[in-house]
Amino acid sequence: MANFQLQNHHQCFSYKSFPLEIFDKISFYLTNKQRGICKSVCRSWRILFTPSQYRHINIRGRRQFRQFYNSLQFGIAGHYVRRLSVDDVYMSTEELEALPFLCPNLVALSFNGKSINNSQQQNSTNQNEIPYSRWKHLRRLTELQGFTITTYLLRAHSSPLLSLTHLSIRFDPIQNTMKNEFLASLHRAEDLVSLSLDSITLSLTEIEAIHHSCPYLQKFRLINATLKSIGTTIEEKRAVGSYQFIPARHMKTFKFENSGDLYENYEWLYYFAVKYNALEDLELWCEYSVDHPSRLPPTLQDLEERYIALARLGMHCRSLKSIKLLNITVNCWLFEAMDRVGTQLDSIALGDMTDNTIDLLQHLGQSQQNISSLTLWGWPSLCIQETMEETIAMLGQCSHRLSSLTFSMRFSGIKNSPIPLDLLLNYCTHLKYLKLDNIQVTLAFPLNMTMETATINPDLLLRPELEHLVFENGSFRNEIFNYVGIRCPRIKKLEIDSCALIGDCSEMEVKITMPRNTFEIISINHLRPPTFYHHSKPASDIRLFDVTILDERKQKQHKFWRQIYELSEYEKYTGSLSFAYEQKPLETCRPTQYICYEDVNERPEGPWVSIQCYSISELNIGGFWVI
Numbered sequence: 001m002a003n004f005q006l007q008n009h010h011q012c013f014s015y016k017s018f019p020l021e022i023f024d025k026i027s028f029y030l031t032n033k034q035r036g037i038c039k040s041v042c043r044s045w046r047i048l049f050t051p052s053q054y055r056h057i058n059i060r061g062r063r064q065f066r067q068f069y070n071s072l073q074f075g076i077a078g079h080y081v082r083r084l085s086v087d088d089v090y091m092s093t094e095e096l097e098a099l100p101f102l103c104p105n106l107v108a109l110s111f112n113g114k115s116i117n118n119s120q121q122q123n124s125t126n127q128n129e130i131p132y133s134r135w136k137h138l139r140r141l142t143e144l145q146g147f148t149i150t151t152y153l154l155r156a157h158s159s160p161l162l163s164l165t166h167l168s169i170r171f172d173p174i175q176n177t178m179k180n181e182f183l184a185s186l187h188r189a190e191d192l193v194s195l196s197l198d199s200i201t202l203s204l205t206e207i208e209a210i211h212h213s214c215p216y217l218q219k220f221r222l223i224n225a226t227l228k229s230i231g232t233t234i235e236e237k238r239a240v241g242s243y244q245f246i247p248a249r250h251m252k253t254f255k256f257e258n259s260g261d262l263y264e265n266y267e268w269l270y271y272f273a274v275k276y277n278a279l280e281d282l283e284l285w286c287e288y289s290v291d292h293p294s295r296l297p298p299t300l301q302d303l304e305e306r307y308i309a310l311a312r313l314g315m316h317c318r319s320l321k322s323i324k325l326l327n328i329t330v331n332c333w334l335f336e337a338m339d340r341v342g343t344q345l346d347s348i349a350l351g352d353m354t355d356n357t358i359d360l361l362q363h364l365g366q367s368q369q370n371i372s373s374l375t376l377w378g379w380p381s382l383c384i385q386e387t388m389e390e391t392i393a394m395l396g397q398c399s400h401r402l403s404s405l406t407f408s409m410r411f412s413g414i415k416n417s418p419i420p421l422d423l424l425l426n427y428c429t430h431l432k433y434l435k436l437d438n439i440q441v442t443l444a445f446p447l448n449m450t451m452e453t454a455t456i457n458p459d460l461l462l463r464p465e466l467e468h469l470v471f472e473n474g475s476f477r478n479e480i481f482n483y484v485g486i487r488c489p490r491i492k493k494l495e496i497d498s499c500a501l502i503g504d505c506s507e508m509e510v511k512i513t514m515p516r517n518t519f520e521i522i523s524i525n526h527l528r529p530p531t532f533y534h535h536s537k538p539a540s541d542i543r544l545f546d547v548t549i550l551d552e553r554k555q556k557q558h559k560f561w562r563q564i565y566e567l568s569e570y571e572k573y574t575g576s577l578s579f580a581y582e583q584k585p586l587e588t589c590r591p592t593q594y595i596c597y598e599d600v601n602e603r604p605e606g607p608w609v610s611i612q613c614y615s616i617s618e619l620n621i622g623g624f625w626v627i
Contacts, residue, residue: 023048023049023051023052027049027052027055028052028055030052031618032618032625033618033625033627035049035052035053050077051076051077051079051080052080054077054078054080054081055080055081055082055083056082056083057081057083057084057085058085058087059084059085059086059087059089060087060088060089060590061087061088061089061571061590061592062089062090063571063592064592065086065089065091065095069095069098069102072102072103073102078102078103078104079103079104079105080105081103081105081106082105082106082107082108083106083107083108083109083140084099084103084106084108084109084110085109085110085112086109086110086111086112086113087110087112087113088112088113089112089113090113091113097131097132098131100131100132100133100134100135101131101134104134104135104136105137106135106137106138107137107138107139107140108138108139108140108141108166109135109138109140109141109142109149110140110141110142110144111142111143111144111145111149112142112143112144112145113145132149132152132153136163137163138163138164139163139164139165139166140164140165140166140167141153141164141166141167141168141169142166142167142168142169142196143168143169143170144168144169144170144198145170150167150169150182162188162189162191163191164189164191164192165191165192165193165194166192166193166194166195167189167192167194167195167196168194168195168196168197168198168221169182169196169197169198170198170199171197171198171199171200172199173199173200173201179200179201183206183209183210183213186209186210186213186214187212187213189213189214190213190214190215190216191216192214192216192217193216193217193218193219193250194217194218194219194220194221195210195214195217195219195220195221196220196221196222196223197221197222197223197225198222198223198224198225199223199224199225200222200225200226201225201226201227201228202222202225202226202227202228203227203228204228204230204271207227207271208245211246211248211275215250216250217248217250217251218250218251218252218253219251219252219253219254219255220251220253220254220255221253221254221255221256221257222255222256222257222259223255223257223258224257224258224260225256225258225259225260226259226260226261227259227261227262227265227268228265229261229264229265229267230265230267230268230271231267234301234302234305236267237266237267237270237305237309238267238270238305240267240268240270240271241270241273241274241309241312243271243274245271245274245275247274247275247276247277247278248275248276248278249278250278251275251276251278251279252278252279252280252281253279253280253281253282254272254276254279254281254282254283255281255282255283256283256284256285257283257285258285258287259284259285259286259287260287262284262286262328263286263287263327263328266305266306266309267309269306269309269310269312269313270309270312272313273309273312273313273315273316273317274316276317277316277317277318278317278319279317279319279320280319280320280321280322281320281321281322281323282313282317282320282322282323282324283323283324283349284324284325284326284328285324285325285326285327285328286326286327286328287327303329306329307329307330307331307333307334308333310328310330310333310334311333311334311336311337312337313334313337314333314334314335314336314337314338314341314343315337315340315341317343318341318342318343319343320338320343320345321344321345321346321347322345322346322347322348322373323345323347323348323349324347324348324349324375325349325350325351325352326349326351326352326377326411327351327352327353327377327411328352329352329354329356330350330352330360331360331363332363332366332367335363335364335366335367335369336367338367338368338369339367339368339369343369344368344369344370345369345371346371346372346373347371347372347373347374347375347404348364348369348371348373348374348375349374349375349376349377349406350364350374350375350376350377351376351377351378351379351411352379353377353379353380353411353412354379354381355379355381355387357376357377357379357391358387358390358391358394361376361391361394361395361397361398362394362397362398364398364399365394365397365398365399369399370399370400370401371398371399371401371402372399372401372402372403372404373402373403373404373405374395374398374399374402374404374405374406375405375406375408376391376395376405376406376407376408377408377410377411377412378407378408378409378411378412378414378417378438378439379412380412380413380414382409382412382414382417383414383417383418388417388418388419389423392419392420392423392424392427393427395424395427395428396426396427396428397427400430401430402428402430402431403430403431403432403433403465404431404432404433404434405424405428405431405433405434405435406434406435406437407419407424407434407435407436407437407439408435408436408437408438408439409437409438409439410437410438410473412438415438416438416439416440416474416475416502417438417439417440418439418440418442419436419439419440419441419442420442420443420444421436421441421442421443421480421483421484422443422444422445422450422483422487423444425462425464425466425487425488426462428464429462429464429465430464430465431464431465431466432465432466432467432468433466433467433468433470434466434468434469434470435469435470435472436470436471436472436474437472437473437474438472438473438474439471439474440474440475440476440502441471441474441475441476441477441480442477443479443480443483447479447482447483450483450486450487451482451486454486461486461487462487463487463488463489463490464487464488465490466484466488466490466491467490467491467492467493468491468492468493468495469484469488469491469493469494469495470495470496470497471495471496471497471499472495472496472497472498472499473497473498473499474499474500475499475500475501475502476499476501476502477501477502477503478501478503478507478510478511478513481511481512481513481514482513482514484514485513485514485515485516485517488517489516489517491514491517491519492518492519492520492521493519493520493521493522494512494519494521494522494523495521495522495523495524496523496524496525496527497523497524497525497526498525498526499526499527499528500527500528500529500530500531500539501527501528501529501530502530503530504530507530508529508530508606508607508608509529509607509608509609509610510527510529510542510607510608510609510610511610511612512609512610512611512612512613513610513612514612514613514614515550515612515613515614516614517613517614518613518614518615519613519615519616519617520617520618521616521617521618521619521620522611522613522616522618522619522620523619523620523621524545524609524620524621524622525620525621525622525623526541526588527541527542527609528540528541528542529542529607540589541567541588541589541622542606542607542608542609543566543567543568543591543606543607544564544565544566544567544603544604544606544607544608544609545564545565545566545567545608545609545610545611545621546562546564546600546603546608546609546610546611547562547563547564547565547611547616547619547627548560548561548562548610548611548612548613549561549562549613549614549615549616550612550613550614550615551614551615553615562600563596563597563600563626564596564597564600564603565594565595565596565597565621565626566594566595566597566604567591567593567594567621567622567624568591568592568593568594568595569591569592569593570589570590570591570592571589571590571592572588572589590622590623591622591623591624594621594622594624594626596626609621
């Protein structure tokens with residue numbers, strides 16, 4: 001421990017007795033950039049503020065894990081780790097069992113990896129000797145591959161399972177014995193407020209047993225799950241709504257994502273309406289296949305039964321603030337039911353993969369649901385210009401409070417469907433947050449028209465309130481950033497993830513030219529240049545970044561501040577999908593280091609990302625905060 005001394009009237013005051021927790025508490029209120037400044041003051045401050053970097057650890061890949069693991073072998077930095085996330089890591093049994101000793105004060109653990117069993121660990125190992133019981137402060141546990149930690153917590157007589165409040169696990173559909181053992185031991189975690197189960201099949205009796213074991217459950221999430229049928233005939237399905245279920249009064253959030261059979265077993269909607277009548281957040285996602293998007297068309301009577309079941313949800317769940325329905329056919333009855341009982345939604349997500357979604361947007365605009373946030377899941381026919389323009393016009397009419405919009409074509413089966421950004425901003429002028437996913441961002445009108453209007457008649461140029469713009473899994477041209485810089489002077493945050501530049505392949509430079517804009521955050525990850533072979537194989541990520549800041553406070557001897565960065569030491573990894581819809585995770589590469597060039601005139605060869613703006617508070621490239 002560093003020893004600071006303050007001489008005052010021949011008296012010496014020592015900071016040696018001050019615990020590191022004080023400085024860790026101070027660091028909690030500082031940004032990453034401010035912590036780095038504190039560490040660079042002197043060696044003593046470096047010793048004091050270094051543990052603050054270990055509060056939240058996010059590890060991806062074996063290399064990062066080894067670096068983290070070795071750094072904990074000496075010293076007590078691991079005692080300050082509160083949240084640990086381990087993704088795409090295969091670790092030995094010794095490494096996994098050493099974590100409770102190295103990081104005994106964990107509050108949250110997320111483990112998306114596998115433990116490699118070696119010959120030294122056999123069934124002869126006594127359960128009382130397994131060290132996971134040292135995690136006395138553990139409250140949140142996420143385990144997505146295997147049950148290495150969860151198995152012990154379920155079997156041990158005294159374990160952190162008793163104090164868990166958040167639990168998220170993924171099952172192996174083949175091993176039913178693990179599910180039965182889990183459900184039989186779940187009563188020991190009676191303090192759970194959040195439970196997430198992935199790849200599991202449940203019956204009505206098992207769902208009721210979960211709520212009986214966890215009476216204070218507030219959030220329940222089912223992913224890739226199957227709910228067994230309760231009834232076969234229409235009369236039996238209707239009768240579910242009259243069952244005397246004990247309402248889960250503490251339940252505020254229920255998410256049923258990528259359901260394989262909710263479309264057929266719609267009687268579960270009656271159960272949700274009775275059991276979860278205090279819900280504030282509801283998500284229902286039906287499984288959707290790009291290869292086989294259509295099911296057998298239901299009869300008119302079956303379709304009306306589904307509409308009635310959804311309307312029952314709207315009638316019973318009167319506290320709803322957010323509802324998300326993906327690949328579920330809805331009509332106006334749901335909105336009429338919510339209007340009748342006085343429900344006022346703040347957020348909604350829609351998209352049944354057909355043109356019916358346009359009618360649903362119209363019903364939304366005619367209802368009393370004046371939402372502020374909308375997520376729209378696009379469908380295949382949106383690639384037709386007339387359909388796309390009609391949809392965008394409906395977006396501008398569905399709510400005058402609309403300030404957040406997520407437009408996704410992820411499930412449509414169409415890559416890079418063109419959506420004109422200028423047309424979208426013309427209809428939705430009050431947007432502050434806009435995310436475009438799996439979309440080719442285009443302009444309906446030439447950029448020169450906007451530039452001329454801004455120069456000749458700036459008062460005639462409509463300037464949206466956009467502050468946060470996100471491009472993900474899509475493509476764009478460089479002119480998009482010129483347009484946004486002119487039309488959206490309030491923009492503060494720009495995020496680009498897994499996107500590609502399109503256009504002339506001779507121009508390999510992504511130009512984010514926005515000299516008048518002041519940014520809080522710019523984040524760029526997996527950005528690719530144009531290629532002739534984009535249909536067969538995506539191009540490699542751009543590794544070189546040229547950053548220019550025009551702020552006078554950054555100016556030194558030159559008229560601007562400029563820095564060159566290069567991402568290096570790439571490693572392969574395979575990302576995991578949150579849910580499967582007949583797509584495989586792509587193997588890609590990610591950087592493990594970055595280089596900052598002192599001489600900006602020595603510019604290496606290769607595709608570039610050039611960023612020019614007035615100022616940037618934080619810049620993230622490839623996962624590294626370089627500014």
